[in-house]
Ligand code: C2E
């Protein structure tokens with residue numbers, strides 16, 4: 201048998217009696233050639249091309265698209281395709297003579313329907329017509345819905361196969377093609393990975409730039425990923441979540457590259473791309489399992505500035521196991537009294553007397569010992585079970601306040617933390633009101649701490665919750681000020697009573713003149729806006745003295761006490777720092 205299948209002359213096409221033109225016309229997809237310069241004129245198109253566009257002849261097709269490559273691509277995708285093609289060509293290593301690109305885009309056929317094309321291009325330099333692109337295209341599917349017919353904002357509109365915002369394949373398309381994509385790679389012995397991407401603090405970006413600005417950021421993130429991972433299976437699943445199947449080799453460098461390019465999208469604002477990676481075993485072609493693991497790895501580095509990606513490993517499976525345990529056992533934990541309130545005192549800077557305590561919950565498990573809130577709060581938020589914890593914490597706080605009053609004749613106000621999602625998951629003011637009535641506790645004895653990141657969630661809701669809490673007689677504190685992206689400017693939009701600044705934010709300020717100016721400016725501004733200032737995380741006497749000298753009102757931190765159980769608070773701490 202003759203195995204020289206690529207020999208045109210004697211063995212291959214000629215032996216079949218096929219001429220070059222017939223060959224091009226009988227390819228199993230569209231093929232065309234266009235000039236890489238000026239108007240990008242199409243020089244040749246095979247007979248498959250008109251079919252993709254619902255035209256009968258090549259001439260009709262040429263007229264329909266205006267004879268140019270740009271005219272062929274759906275207008276919303278043009279710039280992205282142009283940028284992506286050249287970025288890919290430019291990134292081909294110098295010693296590789298084959299200048300390739302792989303892009304996906306939409307076209308509009310004659311009936312007005314959008315179709316999704318996958319193109320493989322190759323740049324041929326120095327032909328008689330200058331540089332030209334040879335392009336092979338396959339139609340992936342037809343997008344259902346007429347062009348421009350959608351009134352849904354783009355970030356919600358995901359069709360059966362294409363994500364309208366980024367032009368990337370959508371989840372169903374991705375799921376439908378991973379198995380085949382992986383089989384091909386594994387057949388060639390190429391190690392593959394599943395990657396989950398998330399844009400950290402994307403809500404803040406949306407909040408700051410509005411949805412249109414946020415959409416643009418997502419489009420550009422999509423472009424960057426396409427450029428850095430050409431030819432790979434890439435998709436946007438939802439919101440700011442992108443997924444990718446790619447080869448293992450050289451992954452770290454490519455992830456760093458993508459991270460750095462995304463960080464440059466908005467100078468002055470940190471657009472932080474995080475990636476979780478799951479290494480697929482050869483032959484593994486079902487993706488949901490891998491995908492969940494990649495996501496777990498990605499979530500584990502959210503909010504951490506020192507890590508841009510993480511591979512899924514055994515330690516993560518332990519964390520994951522703990523998360524599952526928390527979700528499955530929260531009801532038991534509440535019912536069995538495993539949820540305890542520890543209290544960390546707050547002292548007044550001038551007098552060093554106790555002026556309040558913060559309730560910090562601890563899950564003391566009969567088998568696992570003490571779990572810290574960082575191990576269970578975010579899980580409970582994500583699984584929408586946070587109200588179970590919050591109810592328990594309020595109950596304990598009310599019981600302890602009653603006891604304090606009964607046994608010690610005083611009751612210092614307790615501040616309670618509410619997670620950002622709690623506000624949208626349940627009616628926090630109503631729940632507080634009900635619990636306090638049950639225990640006969642006045643609202644003046646309970647303060648509500650809302651963390652700064654809530655500002656990014658739903659400003660309207662937050663404003664109305666604060667207003668209701670005020671009407672009911674509660675003080676509302678902003679927790680963790682300075683930890684995220686909030687600006688001083690935001691403070692004027694909300695009616696907080698106390699501004700709680702994390703010492704972390706003030707790190708290194710002692711002895712530094714600029715920091716001194718900043719801290720006293722923040723303090724003065726807070727005072728002018730009728731807010732009290734509290735700095736938490738105070739660990740040294742020097743820090744405390746500094747804070748006192750710039751006029752900070754209250755302090756909290758290990759210098760005074762760690763969070764302690766109720767008994768230790770009243771029997772030990774109150775003796776050293778008497779309540780005012
Ligand atoms: P947070 O409200 O900002 O609480 C302060 C955290 O800093 C506490 O960690 C506290 O133990 C720690 N801390 C206090 N003083 C110092 C110090 O001087 N140095 C250092 N390095 N750390 C200090 P914890 O108790 O692990 O709580 C972590 C976070 O979990 C809290 O941050 C709060 O946001 C959340 N949290 C705790 N309990 C609850 C709760 O019952 N409900 C809700 N929704 N969130 C809670």
Ligand code: MG
Pocket residue numbers: 558617649679
């Ligand atoms: Mg707090």
Ligand code: MG
Pocket residue numbers: 679680700702736
């Ligand atoms: Mg805090």
